[in-house]
Amino acid sequence: MEESAAEQKGRKKGFRLAKKSSRMSGESSTSTRELNSSSLETMETEQKKKKSLPVIPWMRDPVDISRYDPLPVDSLPFLDSRLKKALHNMGISSLFPVQVAVWQETIGPGFYQRDLCINSPTGSGKTLAYALPIVQKLSTRFIKCLRALVVLPTRDLALQVKEVFDALAPAVGLSVGLAVGQSSIADEIAELIRKPTLDAGIWFDSEYVPPELRSAVDILVATPGRLMDHINNTMGFTLEHLHYLVVDETDRLLREAYQSWLPNVLQLAYSQNQSPFPCTDDIVPTFGVLKTIRSFSRGKPHPRLAKMVLSATLTQDPSKLAQLDLHYPLYLTTGHRRYQLPEHLKSFKVLCKSKLKPLYLLALLETLQGEKCIVFTSSVDSTHRLCTLLNFFDDLQIKIKEYSRLQRQSIRSKTLKAFRAGEIQVLISSDAMTRGMDVEGVKNVINYDMPPFIKTYIHRAGRTARAGQSGRCFTLLHKDEVKRFKRLLQKADNDSCPVYSVPSETMESFRSVYSRALERLKESVESEKRSKGKVKVNIKHPAVTRKKEKASFKEEESPMMK
Numbered sequence: 001m002e003e004s005a006a007e008q009k010g011r012k013k014g015f016r017l018a019k020k021s022s023r024m025s026g027e028s029s030t031s032t033r034e035l036n037s038s039s040l041e042t043m044e045t046e047q048k049k050k051k052s053l054p055v056i057p058w059m060r061d062p063v064d065i066s067r068y069d070p071l072p073v074d075s076l077p078f079l080d081s082r083l084k085k086a087l088h089n090m091g092i093s094s095l096f097p098v099q100v101a102v103w104q105e106t107i108g109p110g111f112y113q114r115d116l117c118i119n120s121p122t123g124s125g126k127t128l129a130y131a132l133p134i135v136q137k138l139s140t141r142f143i144k145c146l147r148a149l150v151v152l153p154t155r156d157l158a159l160q161v162k163e164v165f166d167a168l169a170p171a172v173g174l175s176v177g178l179a180v181g182q183s184s185i186a187d188e189i190a191e192l193i194r195k196p197t198l199d200a201g202i203w204f205d206s207e208y209v210p211p212e213l214r215s216a217v218d219i220l221v222a223t224p225g226r227l228m229d230h231i232n233n234t235m236g237f238t239l240e241h242l243h244y245l246v247v248d249e250t251d252r253l254l255r256e257a258y259q260s261w262l263p264n265v266l267q268l269a270y271s272q273n274q275s276p277f278p279c280t281d282d283i284v285p286t287f288g289v290l291k292t293i294r295s296f297s298r299g300k301p302h303p304r305l306a307k308m309v310l311s312a313t314l315t316q317d318p319s320k321l322a323q324l325d326l327h328y329p330l331y332l333t334t335g336h337r338r339y340q341l342p343e344h345l346k347s348f349k350v351l352c353k354s355k356l357k358p359l360y361l362l363a364l365l366e367t368l369q370g371e372k373c374i375v376f377t378s379s380v381d382s383t384h385r386l387c388t389l390l391n392f393f394d395d396l397q398i399k400i401k402e403y404s405r406l407q408r409q410s411i412r413s414k415t416l417k418a419f420r421a422g423e424i425q426v427l428i429s430s431d432a433m434t435r436g437m438d439v440e441g442v443k444n445v446i447n448y449d450m451p452p453f454i455k456t457y458i459h460r461a462g463r464t465a466r467a468g469q470s471g472r473c474f475t476l477l478h479k480d481e482v483k484r485f486k487r488l489l490q491k492a493d494n495d496s497c498p499v500y501s502v503p504s505e506t507m508e509s510f511r512s513v514y515s516r517a518l519e520r521l522k523e524s525v526e527s528e529k530r531s532k533g534k535v536k537v538n539i540k541h542p543a544v545t546r547k548k549e550k551a552s553f554k555e556e557e558s559p560m561m562k
């Protein structure tokens with residue numbers, strides 16, 4: 001049997017270990033040589049286990065989410081009856097394991113004494129896992145101020161999460177705000193701040209804050225870019241009353257420190273209040289402005305800012321996690337593997353010749369018979385080209401659209417809406433879609449280009465097989481990519497990825513149109529280039545324009561700017 005380089009390295013390592021241990025136990029070198037393959041394997045497994053142990057001590061002894069059973073909503077202890085009703089209205093009759101585990105640690109006996117780090121597969125219900133306890137915790141408050149902040153990497157994701165809060169919070173009299181740059185800053189301020197006689201809401205005078213300015217929302221769902229805009233410019237926007245901070249898609253958010261949003265949030269939330277008129281959260285102030293007083297003991301604020309960080313691929317990098325300043329963190333993860341794919345996901349590889357790749361894709365789409373499907377490519381440009389090309393095949397029975405950061409938000413939202421409604425069957429997408437997006441009824445994911453990392457595979461594949469449903473992930477591979485792909489999947493302990501054969505006659509049926517479609521694509525790309533060039537010609541200083549265009553493209557590329 002063929003042995004990969006990594007496997008060979010592992011075997012050698014295992015053997016060296018065997019030698020070392022035999023020296024220690026006084027065994028002869030002959031007995032070492034006689035070690036049979038099964039003991040070597042056991043040692044390799046032990047080695048692997050040790051190697052896969054997280055560096056951070058508190059991550060080594062996690063709460064195993066898979067030990068929790070789903071729990072009927074009606075049996076959930078301490079659940080506010082209004083929220084019970086809201087859950088039923090959402091069509092949720094029982095909670096998923098991650099939701100039960102988090103409830104246990106926040107509302108249940110854990111009583112949210114420790115910050116929570118949650119690593120749970122895609123589609124396992126992490127949004128409700130944090131939304132429900134936060135809304136329950138805030139349900140007894142009657143003074144409106146910003147007490148919970150949820151940060152997400154992209155606008156689409158934030159909109160999706162806000163919908164979940166919107167389904168719960170109003171039931172207990174709480175309001176939810178959104179800061180993602182979807183509307184103008186003035187409109188957003190009007191939604192977020194109650195302003196009796198406020199002009200525009202922008203910070204004119206750094207010394208003056210009218211005492212009547214209050215938050216109009218209890219919970220804010222935000223992307224880092226717009227959050228920083230409000231922190232820096234919006235009069236009356238304060239994080240001083242913040243009690244809960246959720247960092248969803250943590251590893252993604254910690255990768256880019258957009259305007260140092262995290263240290264800013266922590267610093268503002270920890271800021272000590274010097275008000276001579278303290279009042280508790282539950283008493284309406286009769287004088288002065290509403291204040292939350294945090295005392296400091298050993299440098300830690302009290303009441304503390306309780307945090308929850310989540311991902312399907314949570315980072316184990318100590319330096320990254322340190323930025324969150326977690327309080328006695330508790331690690332909750334599903335099973336023993338670091339990376340886990342959804343339980344009912346099946347992975348397949350489709351072997352293809354590179355020049356005919358679009359035809360393999362078309363034949364595969366034909367076999368899927370119009371089932372909702374997302375096709376991932378490696379870049380926004382290839383997304384655009386592939387979608388244009390496929391739409392030159394005139395007789396297709398399926399509707400295919402592109403979804404990428406090259407498009408304006410309004411177009412993207414329209415496409416997504418049509419895809420959700422089933423008016424579009426196939427979405428060709430760049431990695432903009434990979435994180436968190438939840439579209440009902442997506443039965444298949446296709447990696448047109450092989451994902452470069454296991455994390456990318458997990459987030460792409462995770463757009464299907466959500467909420468306990470089944471789903472399939474196909475990856476189109478050239479012969480020389482097969483080994484690399486196998487090694488990639490092994491990182492998620494996935495050894496089962498059979499070949500999926502597309503019917504050659506279906507492929508052949510597209511062949512006659514292929515050359516013509518390629519020609520049309522070439523024409524289309526050239527005409528797009530020309531029309532872009534024309535825009536530049538009309539402007540006096542092309543150098544400045546190019547710079548501006550480059551900057552705006554960069555902005556589009558970076559989700560942090562959303």
Ligand SMILES: Nc1ncnc2c1ncn2[C@@H]1O[C@H](COP(=O)(O)OP(=O)(O)OP(=O)(O)O)[C@@H](O)[C@H]1O
Binds near residue numbers: 093121123125128
């Ligand atoms: N208790 C539940 N019962 C039924 N459906 C649920 C329940 N909880 C969540 N869902 C549904 O499961 C789907 C996935 O939930 P969610 O988007 O929160 O997953 P996730 O773990 O955050 O995934 P990802 O890592 O991809 O972001 C959603 O459509 C949601 O409505």
